Amino acid sequence: MIRTYEELLRTADAFTDSRTLIAGVELDLFTHIGxxxxxxxxxxxxxxASPEGVEFLLNALTGMGLLAKSGERYRNTPLSxxxxxxxxxxxxxxxxxLAGQHWDxxxxxxxxxxxxxxxKKRSPPDNPAFRRHFSKALHERSFYLAPKILRPIDLRGARTLLDxxxxxxxxxxxxxxKYPELHATIFDRPAAVKVALAEAKRADLSEQVDVIGGDLFTDDYGGPYDVIFYSNVVHIYSPEENRRVLKKIKKALKPxxxxxxxxxxxxxxxxxxxxVSSFNLMMLLFTERxxxxxxQEATAWLKRAGFSRFRRTRVDGxxxxxxxxxxxARRKKPSPRRR
Incomplete structure (x- = not known):
């Protein structure tokens, strides 16, 4: 929330720090220092790269606190x-x-x-190289968000989960x-689930994980499942497309x-x-519909699809x-016998 003249100026100028950080990562400077x-x-x-340009960038990153400098030598901070x-x-x-990909x-x-x-002119979402990079980017972000997001969710008694x-x-x-008795199936594009398989192996969870590589609108989700977890996908699609997905979700869930x-x-x-209203601008820029x-909109779709017992939780801002x-399904009462 912008409330003061100083905050207004700071917001207008914030792109300089962002672009400096992104350039440092794009050039792998932090990795090259090691x-x-x-x-x-x-x-x-x-x-x-250009020695002059690199020196200017290293000094700017040092000024931001992302590097430390002693004499002519630069080193990573614990954070970087x-x-x-x-x-x-x-x-x-x-x-x-990914932030750099969004810049233009x-x-x-x-x-x-x-x-x-x-x-859009950038790499299409179905490009395998882009999809692998994109999946890793969201994995890095979700890794830190997961404890906060999953804290209010209780899956005791569930045995099968579709992500x-x-x-x-x-x-x-x-x-x-959190729930060792759970078995998870991850559904996403083929390039993304390849990343999921590698991450499951690295996390020693391969025995509890299956994957399905496919299209959200045309391929079968498997199941039926006790729980379907659907994270940060709804905003990509139009209301009509979301209602189509909900129909498929309904078929993949147990009663x-x-x-x-x-x-x-x-x-x-x-x-x-x-x-969220700022994030909504990203959808104007990065999605077709x-x-x-x-x-209220999402709840109305769910009611129409046959869901009830709604619970809302705001995790953060x-x-x-x-x-x-x-x-x-309600059981029909037996008809009375005729005598």
Whole structure:
């Protein structure tokens, strides 16, 4: 929320820090430094980049607190060594790469508002290389969000889970650790589930995980499942497309099964929370028909699809959880016998 003149100026100028960080990651500067301090010339040679440009960038990153400098040598700070060096298992460089992919689109925001959505020129979502990179990026982000998001979710008694559009499986893996009796199936595009299989092996969860590579609208989800977990997918699609997916979800759930939707839900005024209305602009830029939806809109779809017993949870200023239970078919009363 912007309230003061200083905050207004800071927001207008915030892109400089963002672009500086992204450039450092795109050039792998933090990885080229690694564990040992190095000079700007040494780092430039490893990055195959201009010594002058690298020195300017290293100094800017030092000023931001992401590097430390002693004499002519630069070294990683504990923060950059943990999260920005690709050698670290906690690296989030794929997620920062994704922010860089979005950069050109954000520059065109005013044009998109003026002229409407247009076909995108960047790598298509079904490009396998893009999809692997994208899945890793979201996995890095979800890895840290999972404990907060999953805290209010209770899956005691459930045995089968479908993580629909689950990407690299971040949330499914966290649920498997929390509920060892659970078996998870991850459904996503073929390139994404390959990443999920590798991550499951790395997490020693391969025995509890199956994957299905397919298309959300045309391929079978398997099942029936006790629980379907559906995270951060609704905003990609139009209302009509979301209702189509809900029909398929209904077929894949056991009677009385639960659907858990994790989303960027808008309040009824569609302006709050502010983080979500800002995120909604991304849908204008990055999707063909998607947008963020209100709790009321999503609940109406679910009621129409045969769900009840709704529960809303706002996890933080941006993320919300909407849980619903699939109604069980009512038994017909036997007709009275004629004498």
């Amino acid at each position: 564990k040992k301090p190095a000079t700007a010339k040494e780092i430039a040679r490893r990055a195959d 060594r943990t999260y920005l060096d690709t050698a670290s298992i906690q690296s989030i460089t794929n997620f920062i790469w 689109d954000w520059i065109g925001l005013a044009d998109a508002v003026r002229k409407g959505r247009r076909p 629909l559009g689950g990407g690299a499986g971040s949330y499914a893996f966290a649920l498997l650790v 009385g099964g639960r659907l858990i939707i994790v989303e960027y839900f808008l309040d009824k005024d569609q302006a709050h929370p502010p983080d 998607g947008r963020c939806y209100t709790w 941006k993320i919300g959880i909407l849980e619903a239970t699939l109604k069980t």
